[in-house]
Amino acid sequence: MPRHGGPREHGDTLHPPVPCVTDRLRPRELRTLGVRAPLCVSSPGSAAAAAGVAASLADGALAPVATSDRARMHVPEHLVDEHVRTVEESGADSLVAVGGGSAIGLAKAVALRTGLPVVCVPTTYSGSEMTDVWGITKGGEKHTGREARVLARVVVYDSELTDGLPRLVSGLSGLNAVAHAVEAVYAPDTSPLVAVTAGEAIAVMTRALRGLDGGWNDRDRDEALYAAWLCGICLDSTTMGLHHRLCHLLGGRFDAPHAATHALVLPFVLRHQEPWLPAAHRELMARSADGGDLCTELLRLARAFGAPSGLRQLGVGLDDLAPIARRLAQGSPPGIGPNDEESLLALLRALHEGSLAPPIDSVGDGRAPR
Numbered sequence: 144m145p146r147h148g149g150p151r152e153h154g155d156t157l158h159p160p161v162p163c164v165t166d167r168l169r170p171r172e173l174r175t176l177g178v179r180a181p182l183c184v185s186s187p188g189s190a191a192a193a194a195g196v197a198a199s200l201a202d203g204a205l206a207p208v209a210t211s212d213r214a215r216m217h218v219p220e221h222l223v224d225e226h227v228r229t230v231e232e233s234g235a236d237s238l239v240a241v242g243g244g245s246a247i248g249l250a251k252a253v254a255l256r257t258g259l260p261v262v263c264v265p266t267t268y269s270g271s272e273m274t275d276v277w278g279i280t281k282g283g284e285k286h287t288g289r290e291a292r293v294l295a296r297v298v299v300y301d302s303e304l305t306d307g308l309p310r311l312v313s314g315l316s317g318l319n320a321v322a323h324a325v326e327a328v329y330a331p332d333t334s335p336l337v338a339v340t341a342g343e344a345i346a347v348m349t350r351a352l353r354g355l356d357g358g359w360n361d362r363d364r365d366e367a368l369y370a371a372w373l374c375g376i377c378l379d380s381t382t383m384g385l386h387h388r389l390c391h392l393l394g395g396r397f398d399a400p401h402a403a404t405h406a407l408v409l410p411f412v413l414r415h416q417e418p419w420l421p422a423a424h425r426e427l428m429a430r431s432a433d434g435g436d437l438c439t440e441l442l443r444l445a446r447a448f449g450a451p452s453g454l455r456q457l458g459v460g461l462d463d464l465a466p467i468a469r470r471l472a473q474g475s476p477p478g479i480g481p482n483d484e485e486s487l488l489a490l491l492r493a494l495h496e497g498s499l500a501p502p503i504d505s506v507g508d509g510r511a512p513r
């Protein structure tokens with residue numbers, strides 16, 4: 144299959160090709176938006192992919208007026224300031240993000256200030272390209288919000304752009320995406336449609352990640368990108384809960400690596416919520432783990448991809464736990480499990496140690512109403 148020759152073909156594809164898969168960003172997609180002069184942003188790791196996209200645009204006389212490969216995770220405010228200045232000085236009329244959640248997050252933050260339309264070419268599985276969620280970090284606090292203007296106008300999925308993504312980055316960003324789907328299942332504004340999408344997303348992503356764990360192939364990469372798309376839709380459709388709030392707090396205050404933090408935290412927060420899940424949602428989680436215990440499988444995958452084994456490894460001290468629990472309880476993150484300070488502190492202690500409680504069925508009597 145020639146590079147960029149179109150969606151890859153699999154003889155035994157389980158699902159039809161994703162409708163928005165295309166081979167690459169073409170000038171046509173930008174012309175549809177009526178723009179001519181994009182600022183193309185990437186991170187160092189996705190700079191080569193960004194150069195390829197820029198070249199394909201230039202072929203159509205839509206050469207970027209500026210490029211930057213300086214995106215980094217959590218979107219520090221000073222980078223937003225610098226890139227807004229670049230927009231003003233270059234006369235850019237649009238933002239093309241080529242990369243993972245960091246590049247996309249920077250484009251979103253610049254769009255928040257400037258109102259320029261965003262086009263995304265994701266090269267990791269963060270799912271950010273499908274959401275109206277923005278984040279900017281300043282003074283040790285990660286501020287997030289939702290704004291229609293940051294939602295990408297065009298998203299181009301090309302799994303060949305993920306071929307060079309290192310195994311551990313792939314695995315951890317896939318687990319970040321799974322967190323979007325898991326939290327969408329028990330979000331206050333979930334719906335049957337979201338739950339079905341989330342179930343498919345969790346099942347396909349965990350299957351692809353198991354493939355990556357044992358020797359990744361093209362099909363696993365295609366499936367992971369398909370699942371990332373679904374996971375992003377789940378996050379866009381629902382209110383973020385305890386898991387995302389905790390990860391953002393850790394990201395802002397401890398500069399914790401985003402995807403690795405999600406991978407560590409997810410099995411623990413899901414275990415915390417699990418007893419309060421309605422039976423249908425517990426079954427959905429079990430089905431997406433092939434009938435097994437999803438938390439145990441998520442923890443196994445997190446460890447296989449080098450996630451920290453506990454909050455200790457992220458530089459979080461025992462003394463930090465009570466203030467974090469207080470902060471979370473004050474924010475009263477939506478979720479179905481207990482959100483009082485004492486329960487949250489128990490959760491944080493387990494996370495600090497990295498010791499996951501057994502599934503409730505193996506405990507025997509259940510711990511909460513179903």
Ligand SMILES: NC(=O)C1=CN([C@@H]2O[C@H](COP(=O)(O)OP(=O)(O)OC[C@H]3O[C@@H](n4cnc5c(N)ncnc54)[C@H](O)[C@@H]3O)[C@@H](O)[C@H]2O)C=CC1
Nearest residue numbers: 186188189216217243244245266267269271274276307308
């Ligand atoms: N607003 C939203 O809906 C969401 C936002 N995020 C944000 O995204 C950021 C994390 O995004 P991630 O994608 O996990 O990390 P990332 O964008 O920082 O990428 C991880 C690493 O992979 C490298 N990389 C990216 N594409 C590559 C490629 N094709 N080949 C080789 N290396 C490549 C990057 O340079 C970086 O070193 C965080 O800031 C997080 O807050 C994450 C999920 C959803």
Ligand SMILES: O=C(O)/C=C\C(=O)CC(=O)O
Nearest residue numbers: 248276277278279287387
């Ligand atoms: O935690 C996530 O994966 C989802 C949202 C964010 O990271 C917020 C942001 O864009 O910084």
